[in-house]
Amino acid sequence: MITINLIGTGNVAWHLADHFAKVSGCELQQIAGRSKEKLQDFAPFTKNLVTISELRPANITIIAVSDKAIAAVASQIPYKHSLVVHTAGSMDMGILPQDRKGVFYPLQSFSKNDQVDFTKIPICIEASHEEDLQQLQKLATRITTKIHHLDSSQRKQAHLAAVFVNNFTNHCYTIAEEICNTENIPFELLHALLEKTAQKAVAHAPSDVQTGPAKRNDTTVINEHLDMLKKENYKSIYKTLTASIITHYGKKL
Amino acid sequence: MITINLIGTGNVAWHLADHFAKVSGCELQQIAGRSKEKLQDFAPFTKNLVTISELRPANITIIAVSDKAIAAVASQIPYKHSLVVHTAGSMDMGILPQDRKGVFYPLQSFSKNDQVDFTKIPICIEASHEEDLQQLQKLATRITTKIHHLDSSQRKQAHLAAVFVNNFTNHCYTIAEEICNTENIPFELLHALLEKTAQKAVAHAPSDVQTGPAKRNDTTVINEHLDMLKKENYKSIYKTLTASIITHYGKKL
Structure with missing residues (x-):
């Protein structure tokens, strides 16, 4: 079982939460966001809707917020020594201050009210540590068969x-x-x-x-x-x- | 039964011939082209592969050649008083010298070796005489349910x-x-x-x-x-x- 913390209340966060809640082998431990109102959209997926400061360590913490907010959000995560990833195509992995960091980028354009079939969506993964890359690979196989290892430049x-x-x-x-x-x-x-x-x-x-x-x-x-x-x-x-x-x-x- | 003469040996001509040969209610009377070699690709559809000067009157003569050749080809048709149409999106109906003229424009990009499902392709029709428009409508219904009446400007x-x-x-x-x-x-x-x-x-x-x-x-x-x-x-x-x-x-x- 992979435990997941999700940070963000936008389209990517919503579609990821919707999918993780349905598949076996992973557990949405907590979902965090700044807007209490927007967080309510995530009530069907977990009871644990929190602020970033209330997050407890999970196997993987996924930051799915706008590009410009990633670095600030990452610095507020109240634990170290567990894997933190972002979901952005155009941002370097290095913007995350954590030692154990990575990227989990679903290459698709997400809109509200649009159905998403994750099995057809490629996921591009990257991690600073080999064992974390394996962990991301394991999570990605819960979603899709199309997994690509790309570094930040690619x-x-x-x-x-x-x-x-x-x-x-x-x-x-x-x-x-x-x-x-x-x-x-x-x-x-x-x-x-x-x-x-x-x-x-x-x-x-x-x-x-x-x-x-x-x-x-x-x-x-x-x-x-x-x-x-x-x-x-x-x-x-x-x-x-x-x-x-x-x-x-x-x-x- | 609608009798059809087809002029041209390109992709649009080939796909139209392929379709007309399969559907009921219309007969490919003759197919004309300048290149004897290219005409041989049309042998599966009719035995009557001819030059333009050998064409005999049919209910509808369809010119499916490159935009620039349409006017010259139309002027070589050796009969008057039967309907002649072209298949081009960007050419005015008026470039045809015939009195009974029209346009039969399948709005699709045709490539060789690419399968075409005509039932999904819209056909845009136009004619100088109301009864000829009805005739084109009748032919188009043999191909698709998506028939649009557009004038040359539209x-x-x-x-x-x-x-x-x-x-x-x-x-x-x-x-x-x-x-x-x-x-x-x-x-x-x-x-x-x-x-x-x-x-x-x-x-x-x-x-x-x-x-x-x-x-x-x-x-x-x-x-x-x-x-x-x-x-x-x-x-x-x-x-x-x-x-x-x-x-x-x-x-x-």
Whole structure:
């Protein structure tokens, strides 16, 4: 049995607590947060809702708070000599002041009210001590089969790649939705293409399935599209991505 | 029974022929193309592989060639008074010289060796005569339940939105894949996030599920990411998309 203390009341903390409460082999000992109100959302998972100063040692203490708060939260933990990890993609393991430290980073974008199937989510782990890495590995196997050992530098690169795969694509979807709304076209018209694009990138290499006016360097269509875009920031995105696609595939031709 | 002539030997033509050959209620009368070699790929669908000048009138003649070739191909069709349509998202219906003309645009990105489930693909139709629109509607129902009546102006906007949803997101995937390859991180690490991002955008509105450093205006992470990107075109994409996300959500706050 692995005992777990969880610190944080955001989306990552909630989804982790929800999962740990369901699976065997681990016990949510205490959950700590600053906001008493938000902590009440965690009542279904444990009776032991506390402040950070009330935490007692557990096998693993997981800090799932915003990037900027991690270091301050870690320094308030009232015990030493037990493993403390954070869950952030872009933060170095070294920001934790503890001797026994690590990272437990589920590579996914968590939103409230969105179901999470942890079995499909990769977990990236890292620890300062080999036996703690084994402990994190053991915990991760309770969640997923997709466990990756990445050091802080690799994890930051994975997080950067995740920004392209998630944040930037989602903004492209948002612009497409806005175009549809403005022109009285149902956004549902694009759902099949949107999903197929993701499926193709997973089934093939994305660089092998690029299509479109930029790939063909079709300046007639490209200029027409630039005329159709009214907002300067959308024009800039169109220009920048188109230029990059032309550079990318121009080299290969 | 709807008789169909198909002109073209590319991916769209192949997938349409493959589908028409399978479904009841329509007959592939003739398939025409310039390249005799490429036409042989269509032998499983009909024995009548011809040149454009050998085409005989059919209920619907579908031109599925590259955008730039449509007008020239249409002018070579050796009959008048029967319906001729093209399949392009970005081309006006008016480029067809025929009196009875229309558009039959399957909104999907077609690649060779990629399976296509037409029942999930929306078809956008348009015609210069009401009875021809009904004919196209009848043909489209043989393929999909997702039929949309869009005029040329709306179809061009849908095509522009499709560029954001498909071409630009796929380039973002490509950059992510390149980062992973360079850092010895398996791209599979990002597959779950990539697919979840698409699923979320379909289940919710994409603007409701935006996350990430740009949304939070987290300048520390943003600057670190810009330092990590070595290629100037990737830096530009990161900057432009980040600025647009900040503008978009800054306004809403």
